[in-house]
């Protein structure tokens with residue numbers, strides 16, 4: 001196929017797209033007429049309008065990025081973000097998620113999958129075709145130039161999709177079966193987040209019906225991060241994915257903050273047992289017979305029989321709320337047996353008895369309704385209740401750090417984020433809530449055992465994609481090994497798959513960051529960077545603010561985004577110096593980023609300020625420094641006035657710029 005033929009095919013595809021858009025618009029206009037009732041008209045209308053919007057978005061965006069030529073039958077397929085069909089309904093471009101497109105990502109010399117040639121297209125920002133590149137499967141090939149360009153392109157703005165350049169080991173994860181849970185241990189910049197988001201899009205395409213009910217959830221570490229990734233799924237045509245932090249998902253509007261010691265206890269796995277005990281401490285042994293008036297009769301159930309019912313139901317280990325209803329049903333059945341001695345009680349009688357005052361009163365006494373927040377308020381606010389529930393599980397000192405100074409009702413309590421997790425645990429004991437069909441958990445290494453349980457409850461009948469890096473664990477409870485965390489997530493048999501090819505961080509920067517890994521106390525395979533470009537400067541500077549201003553100035557001379565990353569205490573002085581120098585921070589070009597928010601983000605140029613201070617600022621400071629140093633796509637400046645942490649220094653000397 002010649003270049004002219006390619007241009008012709010492109011023009012034909014654009015015409016087909018325009019026609020699809022017209023047809024969709026007509027459907028929107030006539031949707032009301034063809035739908036049977038108001039409800040379906042509205043649903044149909046919404047669906048069609050969405051379709052129109054999808055098609056109309058970025059009319060100049062490339063309609064495809066690749067082509068597969070199979071060896072036999074001259075089969076040939078163009079591959080893009082969405083299907084495009086011609087007027088006869090024949091495919092012109094296949095959605096990258098279609099089964100046949102798997103070969104585009106995986107065909108190799110070892111397993112050509114029937115493919116003769118893989119073609120990749122280059123486009124300019126205006127959507128004009130700039131060229132293409134052919135790879136003959138079976139002939140030795142290095143990294144494609146188009147792929148290399150895509151990986152090394154300067155970053156500005158939110159995260160973008162990687163459909164055109166997904167790598168074989170990534171594709172295996174993206175297309176793993178919907179019933180399969182997977183855990184990805186990936187060094188910084190190996191594409192974990194990208195893989196997770198593309199997996200969401202793939203699963204929704206392949207199992208749309210099944211996932212429509214439960215839905216797909218993406219959990220990220222903070223809102224900043226969610227904003228950063230928020231455009232990827234819509235760009236892939238998927239808008240019905242919930243993207244949230246775990247705190248927002250539990251949504252209790254926390255307005256208080258725990259001490260470190262209290263948070264550590266509350267997030268510990270032992271709390272699950274403490275809470276279970278606290279909830280079931282609500283139950284009381286029946287102490288008197290139940291007597292129920294029924295017209296001129298009075299039916300009686302003995303204490304022994306009542307005790308048996310309660311004990312039996314407890315053994316059945318139902319959700320607490322269901323247990324209450326089961327006790328009710330069993331007691332009414334006993335009453336019914338008494339009543340049958342004189343009559344044949346029917347369904348109406350059963351309903352009446354089930355909710356009569358005597359039966360309700362009995363249930364309230366022995367198996368009262370439980371409100372999760374009240375259960376937790378009582379546990380934390382009542383030392384005796386806490387001591388009973390925590391006996392043999394928490395030490396007295398541990399009990400003391402989580403106990404409130406005085407009792408409070410749930411409504412007037414000031415809750416913390418950790419309390420929200422506890423309340424959610426109780427809610428899960430009271431009632432099994434419906435979960436999601438699939439959950440993607442990013443930065444999973446940072447989840448506490450109790451947070452993992454909150455995720456597990458929501459994926460009891462679904463599967464998980466667990467993404468993380470043990471070396472980037474910065475919370476006090478961050479996991480040091482995957483199996484333990486996966487057990488808390490309720491999926492202990494999940495395989496752990498490593499990703500080690502780094503797409504973000506240049507080799508020189510990664511070499512520096514990798515020096516920290518032996519000191520991080522975790523066993524992870526180090527990343528190997530795909531990027532030979534990039535620049536690292538380590539600079540000793542007595543006046544850090546002035547040095548930061550100079551570094552930002554230099555960064556602004558190049559394309560892409562810049563972040564100055566330092567501790568929250570350090571940033572104000574730098575902000576002031578930048579303002580005094582007339583440099584605006586906070587826009588797309590320059591961000592001042594506290595170390596705590598750096599996770600998962602990336603910038604072309606990172607200016608990391610005072611590593612020693614970053615390490616000292618928190619217990620997992622070295623892990624935090626590792627996160628900070630691995631945010632750079634092209635260039636990293638490390639500014640320090642104090643000596644660098646020992647672990648960063650090595651026998652190799654760096655060229656320092658005075």
Ligand SMILES: Nc1ncnc2c1ncn2[C@@H]1O[C@H](COP(=O)(O)OP(=O)(O)OP(=O)(O)O)[C@@H](O)[C@H]1O
Pocket residue numbers: 150151160161162165166167170186187188189190191192193194195469472503504599600601602630
């Ligand atoms: N196959 C690929 N082709 C092109 N770019 C890629 C590919 N895989 C990953 N990238 C890019 O590499 C960068 C890092 O990816 P991502 O943020 O998913 O990594 P990560 O493993 O989640 O990193 P971290 O652990 O540091 O958060 C992103 O800009 C992403 O778009």
